[in-house]
Amino acid sequence: MSLQELARKSVTYRKNILKYIVGAKAGHTGGSLSCVDILNVLYNYVLNVSPETAKSPNRDRYIQSKGHTVEALYVVLADKGFFPESDLETLCKYQSHYIGHPTRKVKGIEQNTGSLGHGMALSVGTALAAKLDELTYRVFTLLGDGELPEGSNWEAALSASHYKLDNLCAIVDKNTLQISGPTADVCNTDPLDKKFEAFGWAVRHVNGHDFQELTEAFDSLPFEPGKPSLIIAHTIKGKGISYMENQLKWHHGVPNQEQYAQALTELEEAGMAL
Amino acid sequence: MAELNTLVADKKSLANLDVFSSTLQELASTDKHILAVTSDSRGSGKLVPFGQKYPSQIIEIGIAEQNLVGVAAGLASTGKKVFAVSPACFLTARSFEQIKTDVAYSNNPVKLIGISAGVSYGALGSTHHSLHDFAALRAVHNLIVVAPADNFETEQAIRLAAQTDHPIYIRFGKKAMPLLSEENQQFEFGKGRIVNEGDDLVLVATGETVYPALQAARQLENVHGIQAMVISMHTIKPLDYALLASVAAKGCPILTVEEHSVYGGLGEACASFLLENGFRNRFKIMGIPDEYTVTGSQIEIFDHYGLSEIGIADMALNLLQKRA
Numbered sequence: 001m002s003l004q005e006l007a008r009k010s011v012t013y014r015k016n017i018l019k020y021i022v023g024a025k026a027g028h029t030g031g032s033l034s035c036v037d038i039l040n041v042l043y044n045y046v047l048n049v050s051p052e053t054a055k056s057p058n059r060d061r062y063i064q065s066k067g068h069t070v071e072a073l074y075v076v077l078a079d080k081g082f083f084p085e086s087d088l089e090t091l092c093k094y095q096s097h098y099i100g101h102p103t104r105k106v107k108g109i110e111q112n113t114g115s116l117g118h119g120m121a122l123s124v125g126t127a128l129a130a131k132l133d134e135l136t137y138r139v140f141t142l143l144g145d146g147e148l149p150e151g152s153n154w155e156a157a158l159s160a161s162h163y164k165l166d167n168l169c170a171i172v173d174k175n176t177l178q179i180s181g182p183t184a185d186v187c188n189t190d191p192l193d194k195k196f197e198a199f200g201w202a203v204r205h206v207n208g209h210d211f212q213e214l215t216e217a218f219d220s221l222p223f224e225p226g227k228p229s230l231i232i233a234h235t236i237k238g239k240g241i242s243y244m245e246n247q248l249k250w251h252h253g254v255p256n257q258e259q260y261a262q263a264l265t266e267l268e269e270a271g272m273a274l
Numbered sequence: 275m276a277e278l279n280t281l282v283a284d285k286k287s288l289a290n291l292d293v294f295s296s297t298l299q300e301l302a303s304t305d306k307h308i309l310a311v312t313s314d315s316r317g318s319g320k321l322v323p324f325g326q327k328y329p330s331q332i333i334e335i336g337i338a339e340q341n342l343v344g345v346a347a348g349l350a351s352t353g354k355k356v357f358a359v360s361p362a363c364f365l366t367a368r369s370f371e372q373i374k375t376d377v378a379y380s381n382n383p384v385k386l387i388g389i390s391a392g393v394s395y396g397a398l399g400s401t402h403h404s405l406h407d408f409a410a411l412r413a414v415h416n417l418i419v420v421a422p423a424d425n426f427e428t429e430q431a432i433r434l435a436a437q438t439d440h441p442i443y444i445r446f447g448k449k450a451m452p453l454l455s456e457e458n459q460q461f462e463f464g465k466g467r468i469v470n471e472g473d474d475l476v477l478v479a480t481g482e483t484v485y486p487a488l489q490a491a492r493q494l495e496n497v498h499g500i501q502a503m504v505i506s507m508h509t510i511k512p513l514d515y516a517l518l519a520s521v522a523a524k525g526c527p528i529l530t531v532e533e534h535s536v537y538g539g540l541g542e543a544c545a546s547f548l549l550e551n552g553f554r555n556r557f558k559i560m561g562i563p564d565e566y567t568v569t570g571s572q573i574e575i576f577d578h579y580g581l582s583e584i585g586i587a588d589m590a591l592n593l594l595q596k597r598a
Contacts, residue, residue, distance in 0.1 A: 057352070057353070104380060104381070110351070111347075111348075111351065111376070111380050111382075112375060112379045112380040113375070114375070115371055115375055117340075118344060118371075118372065118375055118376055120344075121340065121341045121343075121344020121345050121347075121348065121372070121376070122344050122345075122347055122348040122351070122376055123348060124341070124344070124345050124348060125344065125345035125346060125347060125348020125349040125350075125351070126348040126349070126351060126352060127348075128333065128345065128348070128349060129348065129349050129351075129352035129353075129354055130352075132309075132330070132354075133352070151340070152340040152341060152344065152372070155338035155340055155341035156341050156344060156345070158336070158338070158341075159335060159336075159338075159341055159345060162336075
């Protein structure tokens with residue numbers, strides 16, 4: 001898929017994220033908009049998984065550690081045909097499988113997540129199994145910068161380098177904001193690159209909304225043979241909607257109808273410009 | 275008392291840990307999907323021979339229990355038969371959320387093996403005692419909770435666990451375990467095992483307290499002519515409600531015994547079932563009271579809290595109101 005096609009996809013994904021969050025009157029809007037370009041590139045450019053290969057032993061795995069931004073994952077999976085997009089009209093509603101965090105009841109989702117700091121260890125185990133079985137699949141996990149103080153991440157990071165898991169790639173959606181404020185003020189994890197490098201990882205920085213930088217980074221995996229790879233994706237919380245960008249209140253804010261209309265107008269204009 | 279005459283109280287009996295280790299080795303010899311994952315517990319889990327024979331089937335995580343369980347869940351998600359081995363106290367407390375979310379909620383069929391459970395670590399103190407694990411893990415949906423009472427039950431539990439595509443927690447202690455009965459050799463998760471028949475009293479015990487309960491039953495018969503049924507309720511969850519109902523229907527007193535806090539374990543599980551179903555048998559829960567335990571060996575701690583042959587027999591007499 002060309003970079004322009006990826007960009008157009010993201011406009012559609014953003015519209016859908018807002019559509020279903022508005023319909024549900026719930027959801028993690030800001031973080032879904034910050035990570036959706038990464039998911040777009042993963043599912044449309046990187047991962048060798050499809051609805052037909054969803055149970056194949058050698059499929060690539062994607063595990064979303066920052067489970068609260070599942071709305072971004074849902075719209076991408078629907079677009080890839082894992083389930084009908086109309087299912088998302090039930091998002092967060094009574095007895096729906098499309099709850100506010102990833103669940104394996106939804107086709108295409110590998111692991112139940114939600115509480116933070118779980119994706120890395122699950123990914124390490126899955127990547128280790130590939131090495132043991134001499135399979136070529138790769139494992140990708142998306143972390144939020146706000147979840148990194150959970151110690152389980154660092155336990156898993158140690159294991160990943162100990163076992164030389166160069167089939168593992170973690171991506172940090174570094175949008176620099178979490179629910180209580182700037183991540184640097186809540187619990188500063190910088191310099192993130194040096195910390196992971198000290199843990200035995202190979203690290204790259206990218207603009208998490210730049211499709212060329214993202215695709216080039218994924219094309220370069222593993223960054224170093226014998227080392228797990230970390231992509232620090234610098235992103236903007238609420239990306240694409242002017243009044244949401246870098247605004248803390250949109251962590252899990254839901255637009256009213258007027259705000260929603262403005263957001264759609266902005267996204268239409270962005271799409272027209274492509 | 276013919277059944278009890280078959281009791282093998284051989285001091286040379288293996289510890290359940292040894293049985294676990296040898297059974298796992300046997301399973302691994304024909305199944306390359308068997309994996310032992312440890313948290314620096316290769317020695318204390320008796321996994322050194324396993325590691326020597328099958329070096330590619332043992333994974334060391336280091337002292338990082340959250341990671342142990344998360345990695346085990348990831349491995350199990352690919353079809354591996356994963357035995358995650360760690361001291362019961364840490365396995366169930368430090369990684370409770372990983373057990374809940376990565377194993378049970380995601381239905382990754384990890385076999386969680388809690389070693390040196392209860393007060394096995396005796397004098398090492400309350401940090402090393404697991405007296406909460408039944409309570410905590412009973413409340414986790416989609417998890418089988420098992421405490422084998424002897425080498426037979428341990429071997430069967432490990433074999434069944436390797437075959438079952440379901441998350442499971444199995445805990446046992448350190449010391450040698452006499453065989454409970456050579457006659458009743460039936461084992462199934464969720465089905466209590468009657469290891470002694472009797473109509474005057476029912477002793478429902480689990481794990482390493484079943485043996486002293488059986489000894490107490492022998493003393494009750496020999497000294498007082500009291501016939502006590504002894505059940506090894508090796509599966510705490512799902513509990514064998516059918517067996518409980520059938521024995522409670524006889525109307526005799528019921529005494530539960532466990533190496534666990536009196537809160538939230540086998541006893542309370544039995545009590546809630548019995549009360550909710552209209553049974554009004556005399557009933558008593560024996561376990562570790564709500565305190566941090568005294569110092570001593572496992573046996574000394576059992577004696578201190580009455581979880582010994584004498585203590586259990588005394589409590590049975592109290593319950594029967596037959597004390598001199």
